[in-house]
Amino acid sequence: MDHAEQIVQLERLLDMIENRKTSMAESVYRNPVDDYTDPEQFEAEWKRLFRRLPLVVALSCELVEPGAYLTEDRVGLPALVIRGDDGKLRAFANVCRHRGTKLLRGCGVTKRRISCPYHAWSYTRDGALAHVPRDGAFSADINLGELGLTPLPVVERHGLVWLVPSVGAACDVDAFLGSAAADLASFAIEGYHHYETRSLRQAMNWKLVVDTFLETYHLGSLHRTTVFPILHGDVGAFDPMGPHLRNVYARRGLENLRDRPRSEWDFIEQTAIVYVLFPNTVFVMQGDHIETWRVFPDPNDVNASEIVLSLYTPEPTKTESAKRHWDRNMDLLVRTVLEEDFPVGEEIQRGFYSGAQDHVVYGRNEPALAHFHAAVRQALV
Structure with missing residues (x-):
């Protein structure tokens, strides 16, 4: 993503914050509950997504x-x-x-x-x-x-x-990535350094784990003391990229950019950029690090998955103070999902079997969810 495009994205976010809006889909998306529970679809996902795609x-x-x-x-x-x-x-x-x-x-x-x-x-x-x-x-x-x-x-x-x-x-990764390739190339990922990887096992369908990262509508209620003080809730600039997607979330303080010349606007510093590299990698470009969340189905259980979380830093970690900083970052990530996101997700997964609903509803303010699940369905055709 070149600087001109970064400015465009920041302008989008400023407009959203100032006018209390977010990216909107054309319509509400109704997703069948079977999408998360059906064994036949689950088997097809294994064969067509996890064995055939990069x-x-x-x-x-x-x-x-x-x-x-x-x-x-x-x-x-x-x-x-x-x-x-x-x-x-x-x-x-x-x-x-x-x-x-x-x-x-x-x-x-x-x-x-x-x-x-x-x-x-x-x-x-x-x-x-x-x-x-x-x-x-x-x-x-x-x-x-x-x-x-x-x-x-x-x-x-x-x-x-x-x-x-x-x-x-x-x-053929180049063809597979399409327009997402330019964004990834711009981040100079080759220069980052692996800090730590942790593996988490959850009683959730793999797609329900990915859903966690696709909207900020829930921040003000579920993450009031953890993520909500860092990011604006229900504000996101969504862009589809073939089967992949990008959501740019606004950090608190981004609204103050109006007081500074555009030449000083720092896109990475002011946002959290979330990509889904289809089908199962959530790639997050944060202000001072990269996270990857690779989500794998349990091959024997439609209701379970393993999440591999890795944190990468722009510089090698050589001092105790740097180690403490990255340890705090990793601990916050893990604590947030284990204490807030994933317990809710596991309850949702169990609730799918209650008979209370035959579909879930993604609002117009949740376009990334609709895009992701439509991409899964398209890939299974």
């Missing part, structure tokens, strides 16, 4: 040096993403070609060879089979050179790492 699995800053790797088991298969000696990112099924053992766990930096914990078959960082103990017991009947790790499509773009968790699939 998913954000990390920021580039988490995989900087050769041998840096991470594993991801929430995408329907065990995946391994690793930085090669040539600096290129590659992804593989995290499966030894001998007997199918998981090769690596968690994240870290590998040695020059990736060694299977079961029988010590080893692989290079680019996935080639490097060594087989007692190879004579195999080589007479099979070509060991064909038993490298099975590749998965992965692309590094705009400081984010995108994976399609299906063998042989394509990963």
